[in-house]
Amino acid sequence: xxxxxxxxxxxxxxxxxxxxxxxxxxxxxxxxxxxxxxxxxxxxxxxxxxxxxxxxxxxxxxxxxxxxxxxxxxxxxxxxxxxxxxxxxxxxxxxxxxxxxxxxxxxxxxxxxxxxxxxxxxxxxxxxxxxxxxxxxxxxxxxxxxxxxxxxxxxxxxxxxxxxxxxxxxxxxxxxxxxxxxxxxxxxxxxxxxxxxxxxxxxxxxxxxxxxxxxxxxxxxxxxxxxxxxxxxxxxxxxxxxxxxxxxxxxxxxxxxxxxxxxxxxxxxxxxxxxxxxxxxxxxxxxxxxxx
Amino acid sequence: xxxxxxxxxxxxxxxxxxxxxxxxxxxxxxxxxxxxxxxxxxxxxxxxxxxxxxxxxxxxxxxxxxxxxxxxxxxxxxxxxxxxxxxxxxxxxxxxxxxxxxxxxxxxxxxxxxxxxxxxxxxxxxxxxxxxxxxxxxxxxxxxxxxxxxxxxxxxxxxxxxxxxxxxxxxxxxxxxxxxxxxxxxxxxxxxxxxxxxxxxxxxxxxxxxxxxxxxxxxxxxxxxxxxxxxxxxxxxxxxxxxxxxxxxxxxxxxxxxxxxxxxxxxxxxxxxxxxxxxxxxxxxxxxxxxxxxxxxxxxxxxxxxxxxxxxx
Amino acid sequence: xxxxxxxxxxxxxxxxxxxxxxxxxxxxxxxxxxxxxxxxxxxxxxxxxxxxxxxxxxxxxxxxxxxxxxxxxxxxxxxxxxxxxxxxxxxxxxxxxxxxxxxxxxxxxxxxxxxxxxxxxxxxxxxxxxxxxxxxxxxxxxxxxxxxxxxxxxxxxxxxxxxxxxxxxxxxxxxxxxxxxxxxxxxxxxxxxxxxxxxxxxxxxxxxxxxxxxxxxxxxxxxxxxxxxxxxxxxxxxxxxxxxxxxxxxxxxxxxxxxxxxxxxxxxxxxxxxxxxxxxxxxxxxxxxxxxxxxxxxxxxxxxxxxxxxxxxxxxxxxxxxxxxxxxxxxxxxxxxxxxx
Numbered sequence: 001x002x003x004x005x006x007x008x009x010x011x012x013x014x015x016x017x018x019x020x021x022x023x024x025x026x027x028x029x030x031x032x033x034x035x036x037x038x039x040x041x042x043x044x045x046x047x048x049x050x051x052x053x054x055x056x057x058x059x060x061x062x063x064x065x066x067x068x069x070x071x072x073x074x075x076x077x078x079x080x081x082x083x084x085x086x087x088x089x090x091x092x093x094x095x096x097x098x099x100x101x102x103x104x105x106x107x108x109x110x111x112x113x114x115x116x117x118x119x120x121x122x123x124x125x126x127x128x129x130x131x132x133x134x135x136x137x138x139x140x141x142x143x144x145x146x147x148x149x150x151x152x153x154x155x156x157x158x159x160x161x162x163x164x165x166x167x168x169x170x171x172x173x174x175x176x177x178x179x180x181x182x183x184x185x186x187x188x189x190x191x192x193x194x195x196x197x198x199x200x201x202x203x204x205x206x207x208x209x210x211x212x213x214x215x216x217x218x219x220x221x222x223x224x225x226x227x228x229x230x231x232x233x234x235x236x237x238x239x240x241x242x243x244x245x246x247x248x249x250x251x252x253x254x255x256x257x258x259x260x261x262x263x264x265x266x267x268x269x270x271x272x273x274x275x276x277x278x279x280x281x282x283x284x285x286x287x288x289x290x291x292x
Numbered sequence: 293x294x295x296x297x298x299x300x301x302x303x304x305x306x307x308x309x310x311x312x313x314x315x316x317x318x319x320x321x322x323x324x325x326x327x328x329x330x331x332x333x334x335x336x337x338x339x340x341x342x343x344x345x346x347x348x349x350x351x352x353x354x355x356x357x358x359x360x361x362x363x364x365x366x367x368x369x370x371x372x373x374x375x376x377x378x379x380x381x382x383x384x385x386x387x388x389x390x391x392x393x394x395x396x397x398x399x400x401x402x403x404x405x406x407x408x409x410x411x412x413x414x415x416x417x418x419x420x421x422x423x424x425x426x427x428x429x430x431x432x433x434x435x436x437x438x439x440x441x442x443x444x445x446x447x448x449x450x451x452x453x454x455x456x457x458x459x460x461x462x463x464x465x466x467x468x469x470x471x472x473x474x475x476x477x478x479x480x481x482x483x484x485x486x487x488x489x490x491x492x493x494x495x496x497x498x499x500x501x502x503x504x505x506x507x508x509x510x511x512x513x514x515x516x517x518x519x520x521x522x523x524x525x526x527x528x529x530x531x532x533x534x535x536x537x538x539x540x541x542x543x544x545x546x547x548x549x550x551x552x553x554x555x556x557x558x559x560x561x562x563x564x565x566x567x568x569x570x571x572x573x574x575x576x577x578x579x580x581x582x583x584x585x586x587x588x589x590x591x592x593x594x595x596x597x598x599x600x601x602x603x604x605x
Numbered sequence: 606x607x608x609x610x611x612x613x614x615x616x617x618x619x620x621x622x623x624x625x626x627x628x629x630x631x632x633x634x635x636x637x638x639x640x641x642x643x644x645x646x647x648x649x650x651x652x653x654x655x656x657x658x659x660x661x662x663x664x665x666x667x668x669x670x671x672x673x674x675x676x677x678x679x680x681x682x683x684x685x686x687x688x689x690x691x692x693x694x695x696x697x698x699x700x701x702x703x704x705x706x707x708x709x710x711x712x713x714x715x716x717x718x719x720x721x722x723x724x725x726x727x728x729x730x731x732x733x734x735x736x737x738x739x740x741x742x743x744x745x746x747x748x749x750x751x752x753x754x755x756x757x758x759x760x761x762x763x764x765x766x767x768x769x770x771x772x773x774x775x776x777x778x779x780x781x782x783x784x785x786x787x788x789x790x791x792x793x794x795x796x797x798x799x800x801x802x803x804x805x806x807x808x809x810x811x812x813x814x815x816x817x818x819x820x821x822x823x824x825x826x827x828x829x830x831x832x833x834x835x836x837x838x839x840x841x842x843x844x845x846x847x848x849x850x851x852x853x854x855x856x857x858x859x860x861x862x863x864x865x866x867x868x869x870x871x872x873x874x875x876x877x878x879x880x881x882x883x884x885x886x887x888x889x890x891x892x893x894x895x896x897x898x899x900x901x902x903x904x905x906x907x908x909x910x911x912x913x914x915x916x917x918x919x920x921x922x923x924x925x926x927x928x929x930x931x932x933x934x935x936x937x938x939x940x941x942x943x944x945x946x
Binding site for chain 1: 306307310318376432433437439444445449532533535539561566574577
Binding site for chain 3: 364494495496498499500501502503504505506514517521591592593594597
C-alpha cells in the first residue's frame with residue numbers, strides 16, 4: 001500500500017509579549033485602571049499649571065467652605081483647596097508607591113534567583129530570612145524601621161522596600177526552581193556557562209513576566225502602607241502632604257467637614273483599585289496559569 | 293502528632309530569636325541618646341548618665357540582647373519610660389482587648405468571606421460572582437484607617453447606632469471588629485473562590501458526578517473539604533495582618549490594646565515599651581503559624597502520613 | 606436486529622457539539638452502535654477522535670454550558686436516556702451504567718477514606734447505611750482481587766498503589782451491579798504487568814457477573830485481547846465497525862489498515878529501516894477537509910473522496926466501513942480503487 005505525504009499545517013507561534021499585550025488590551029477592566037492611572041499621573045505632574053490654588057497658603061477666613069465652583073471639594077481647616085491638596089499629595093503617594101516597589105522587586109528578584117538557583121546553605125538562609133519578614137506584621141515592621149531611621153521620605157522608601165522584598169523573593173525562587181529543571185538550562189551548563197551568566201542570561205529573562213505582574217501588584221500594597229504610616233504620624237511629615245497625612249489631619253474635623261478626611265481616602269481607594277485592576281489584568285494576560 | 297508539635301515548636305525558636313534579634317538591634321542603634329530624647333527639658337547630664345547606667349545602655353549589644361531575652365522569659369520586660377510602669381503589666385493588661393478585637397474581626401471575616409467565596413465559585417461568571425468579587429476587591433483596596441473613619445462618621449456620628457470610640461463594653465467592639473474584619477473578608481472570599489474553582493477541576497470531582505451524586509453534594513462532600521485547606525491555613529496566618537490592622541483600628545476607636553500601645557510607644561519614643569510589644573507580636577505570629585501548620589496536617593491526610601514517616605517541615 | 610433484552614445499550618446518531626471561542630466543533634458526529642448483553646465492545650482511535658467524548662456524552666458528564674449533546678436515541682436496557690432530564694440521568698448514573706476513568710492517581714478524593722468513596726454509589730442509589738456499605742465494599746474488594754481487603758477499607762487513596770487504586774475504581778463502578786461498565790483507557794496509566802492483571806480482572810468479571818463493557822482505548826493489542834466487537838473512530842465519526850475477527854482479518858477502512866500496519870511486528874523484517882506510520886496529522890475539528898475526513902492522509906484516495914462524505918457501507922455480514930471503496934454512489938458505477946497520487 002502506498003502512502004502519500006500530506007503537508008501538516010504550519011502554525012506560527014506569536015511571541016509571548018505580543019500575545020500578552022493583546023490579551024491585556026482585551027481586558028476592559030484593566031484598561032479602565034490604566035486610563036485612570038495615566039490621567040492621575042499627568043494631572044499630578046502638571047498640577048501647578050492646572051490649578052491656581054496654592055496648597056501651602058493659609059487663609060483662616062476661608063475655613064471649611066463647602067464644595068463650590070471655586071473650590072470643587074471645599075476647603076480645609078487652613079482654607080486650602082482640598083482637591084488641590086489631594087492632587088499634590090498624588091505626587092508623593094505615587095512616588096512612594098512605585099519607587100519602593102521597584103527597589104524591593106530588584107532585591108527580591110536577585111535574592112530569589114540566587115536562592116533558587118544556587119540552593120544549599122544560601123537558599124536556606126535567604127528563605128529563612130524571607131519567611132521571617134513575611135510572617136511578621138508588615139505595618140509593625142515598617143513602623144519599627146521608621147522609628148529607627150527617623151521619619152522622612154527617604155526612610156519610607158527603605159522601610160517599604162524592606163517589607164516588600166520577601167514575597168517577591170519567594171515567588172521568584174519557585175519560578176527559578178521550575179526553570180532550573182528545564183533542558184535549556186542543562187544545555188547551557190553543559191556548554192560550560194558560568195553560574196552567574198546562566199542566572200543572568202537564561203533564568204532572569206524568563207522570570208520577567210512574573211516580575212512585571214509582581215511589580216504592579218505590589219504598588220497598591222506600598223501605597224497602603226505609606227498612607228498608614230503617614231496617618232500614624234511616622235511617615236511623610238508636614239508640610240509635605242501625602243494622602244495618608246491628609247486623612248490624619250482631616251480626622252480632627254470629621255464632624256465639621258467630613259470631606260476633608262474622606263476625600264483623600266477615596267483617592268487612595270481609586271488609585272489602589274486601579275493598580276489592582278492593572279495587576280490582575282497583567283497576570284491574566286501574561287501567565288494564565290496563575291489565574292483562578 | 294505530639295512529636296510534630298514539639299518539633300515545630302523547636303523549629304520556631306531560631307525564628308523567634310532571629311526576628312527579635314533583628315528588631316532589638318534596630319531599636320537600639322537609634323542615633324541619638326534615647327534617654328536624652330525621652331527626658332528632654334528636665335534632665336541634667338548626671339541624671340542622664342545615671343539612667344543610662346541603670347538601663348545598661350552602655351553594655352555591648354549582644355549582652356543587652358540576651359539579658360533582655362532572659363529577663364523577658366521571666367516576665368520582666370523593663371519599665372516604660374513614659375508611663376513609669378512595668379512593660380509586662382502594661383502589655384498583659386492590653387492584650388485581652390486586642391485578642392477580643394482580633395477574634396471578633398476574624399469571625400466577621402470568615403462569616404462574610406467564606407460563604408461569599410463559595411457562592412461566587414458555584415455561580416461563576418454570573419452577576420452574583422462579579423458583584424461579590426467586586427466588593428472583595430474594593431474591600432481589599434480600602435485603607436483601614438479610611439474605612440474606620442468612614443464607618444465611624446456614618447454609623448456612630450450621623451446615624452448614632454453605635455458608640456464612637458472608647459471601650460466600656462462589648463458594644464464598643466462592634467464597629468472596630470467590622471472595620472477590621474471587612475478587608476480580611478475580601479481576601480478570604482477571593483481565596484475561597486479560587487481554591488474551590490481549582491478543586492472543582494480535579495478528576496475526583498468528575499468521579500463523584502459519574503457516581504450519580506447530586507451537584508450540591510458533590511460540592512459539599514467532595515470539593516469543600518479539599519478547597520478549605522488553603523483557606524484555613526490562611527486564616528491562621530491572618531494573625532499578622534490582623535495585628536497590623538489592629539494598630540490602626542485601636543488608635544482610631546480608642547481601644548486600649550497592644551496596637552494602641554505600640555503606636556503610643558513609637559510616638560513618645562518609649563523604647564522599652566516598644567520593645568516589649570514587638571516581642572509580644574512576634575510570639576503571637578509564630579504561634580499563629582504553628583496553629584496553621586497543625587490545622588493543615590489535620591485536614592490533609594497526605595501530610596499526616598508524611599509526618600508519621602519522619603516529619604515534613 | 607437484536608432483541609430488546611439482548612441489547613444492553615443502543616446508541617443512535619449521537620452528536621456532541623462545542624461552541625468554542627473561535628469555532629464550532631463536532632466532537633462526536635453521528636455515532637451509532639450497539640452493545641449486547643455480556644459483550645465487550647471496543648472503541649479505538651487516536652487522541653481527539655472523540656472516543657472519550659462519546660462515553661462522557663452517554664453518561665451525561667459533558668460540561669454543561671460548553672457542550673451540547675443530542676441523539677436520536679440512547680436506549681439503556683429499555684430506558685430511553687434522551688427523554689430523562691438531568692436529574693433522571695443522574696439517577697441512572699452509577700447505578701445502571703458506570704464509568705471507570707484513566708487516571709487512578711487523581712480520580713479518587715485524597716481526603717476521604719477509600720471505603721467511603723467506593724461505597725458512595727450504594728449510599729446514593731440504594732440508601733444503605735454505613736455498616737451495610739462497609740460489608741458490601743469488602744465483598745467487592747475481594748471480587749476485584751485487592752489483597753488484605755479488610756485493612757484497605759480505611760486506607761486513603763495515596764496509601765494504595767496505582768494498580769490497587771484502579772481495582773478500587775472498578776469495584777466502585779460495579780458495586781451497584783450496573784448493566785453497563787464504560788472503561789476509558791483504564792490501563793493506560795499503569796505499568797505493563799499491572800495492565801495485564803487489570804485486563805484479566807475485567808474479563809473475569811464479565812464472565813462471572815455478566816456486565817457488558819465498553820472498552821475505550823488507543824491500543825489495538827487490548828482490542829484484540831478483550832473485545833468482541835470494535836468501533837474505530839476518527840475525527841468524531843465511526844469509520845469502521847464490526848466484530849473483532851473481521852476487523853483484524855479484513856480491515857476495510859484505510860485508517861484501520863494504517864493503524865494495523867503501524868504495529869511493529871517482530872515477525873516481519875523491514876529492509877528500509879523505517880517504521881511505517883500514517884502520514885499527516887489528525888485534522889483540526891474546526892477546519893475539516895471537504896468530503897471524507899481522512900482524505901488528506903489516505904493512500905487510496907479518489908476524486909469522489911474530496912467531494913462527498915462517505916456513508917457507512919456494508920463490507921459483509923454486519924461489518925461496516927465509512928469509505929467510498931465500499932459504497933456506491935447512487936448514480937454511478939462503483940469507483941475504481943487503488944488510485945495513486
